[in-house]
Amino acid sequence: PDAPQLRLALGQLDAAAISTRHAFAQRILTEHPIEAGLPPNVDVLDEVGSQLEFGERWRRFRERLLDAPQLRRTLLLLFSSGVRLGDLRHLAGVLEDNWDVVADPARLPWGRAEPPVLDVAPLVAAFDELLARCDECTADADKLLAHLTGPIAEHAARLRAATDEFELLTLLRDPDVKFPKNLGRRTNWSDKQAVVDALRAVGARRAGLADEVAGSALRRIAVEIADFTRESAEQRRAGGRLEFHDLLVMARGLLRDPDHGWAVRRQLRDRYQRLLL
Numbered sequence: 574p575d576a577p578q579l580r581l582a583l584g585q586l587d588a589a590a591i592s593t594r595h596a597f598a599q600r601i602l603t604e605h606p607i608e609a610g611l612p613p614n615v616d617v618l619d620e621v622g623s624q625l626e627f628g629e630r631w632r633r634f635r636e637r638l639l640d641a642p643q644l645r646r647t648l649l650l651l652f653s654s655g656v657r658l659g660d661l662r663h664l665a666g667v668l669e670d671n672w673d674v675v676a677d678p679a680r681l682p683w684g685r686a687e688p689p690v691l692d693v694a695p696l697v698a699a700f701d702e703l704l705a706r707c708d709e710c711t712a713d714a715d716k717l718l719a720h721l722t723g724p725i726a727e728h729a730a731r732l733r734a735a736t737d738e739f740e741l742l743t744l745l746r747d748p749d750v751k752f753p754k755n756l757g758r759r760t761n762w763s764d765k766q767a768v769v770d771a772l773r774a775v776g777a778r779r780a781g782l783a784d785e786v787a788g789s790a791l792r793r794i795a796v797e798i799a800d801f802t803r804e805s806a807e808q809r810r811a812g813g814r815l816e817f818h819d820l821l822v823m824a825r826g827l828l829r830d831p832d833h834g835w836a837v838r839r840q841l842r843d844r845y846q847r848l849l850l
Contacts, residue, residue, distance in 0.1 A: 590845065595817050598824035601837070602815075608833035609823055612813040623816045627669060627805075631662055634801045644797065647790045650688055653742040654787035661794065668802040673822040675799040676806070683796050688789035691738035693745075696778055700729035703771050709763045717757025717768065724750060725772070738786075745783035752776025 592600070599617060602609050618626065635658065638644065668675055675681060704726055710718040728750045735741045752772050759765045809815055810823065828834050828841075 594850070595820045598820040599815075601824045601827065601841070602820065604840075605827060605833070605837050608830065608837060609827045610810055611823070612811075615813045615815060617815050617817070617820065626814070627666065630801075630805050630808075631665055634665075635662075638794075638797060644794070647688055647793045649739050650691075650742055650786060651790040651794060653739040654746055654783065654790065656787070656791060661798065664795065665798050665801065668798060669805065670818060672802045672806045672818070675802055676822075678799070678803075681796060681799055683792040685793065685796055686789075688786055688793060691741050691782070691786050693732050693735075693741055693782070696775070696782055697729060697732050699775050699778060700725070700732070703768075703775050704729065706768050706771065709768065710757075710761055711763075712758070712761040715757050715761040717762070717765065720751075720753070720756050721768075721772070742783060742786060745779055746787075750779075 590597075590600075595617075599615070602611060603615055606613055606615065639648070704721060707718055707721050712718070728744070728747070731744055732741065735744060752775065754769050754773060757765055757769075762768060806819065806822075809819055815823070828838055830837075
């Protein structure tokens, strides 16, 4: 550009709309609150304020979650698998920071089905088949044999004697039960590798069963947390107390709105000929 254009640009620099992207989104919303579904006066919470309000919303939701009779079994399964309330709060925080991802319930791949019944009978049968192979060992002092007849046999017995699925899931998640691949001497077994492979397979089957039930329980609770996330976003919209991420998502939603978006975009186009990011 030639010198006159540069001088003109420098002369108008103070009039340029220079801001952060969040402030630009806030300007769009405050200029079109009705179209955005917001009250006339909008407050933007800072990070500390957002955390405090999230903590209070989470406290109320947590009480509601723990008191829901239809979720009692699912929560007990989840806690038996090692998940804690703090983990669920962390998940809620992640969804809160990305609430537009779960804004549409249809986008969630999970339903509200109860976790499957924890049936360990096939797993116990697999343990029994493995333990039956102890007869293939020719040395009483073999370390693989000792592991099978000791910790593995004891674990199978505890699974068989468990009285409910919560105890079963705790047993399945017990980290002290090992399924090593380097115990025993090859010369002490007719086919040591086959026994080791069977031991590892039972261990993988045990872990897979625990993960299946725990994962199903977590997905079920995640649906409830996603509902909580959407409710929180709507409460912030209705109250006009927005967080930084709300500004971006709601401004985008307004610009894409099938009823009001075109008029808002036209006004922005008339005012801003160029956007420099």
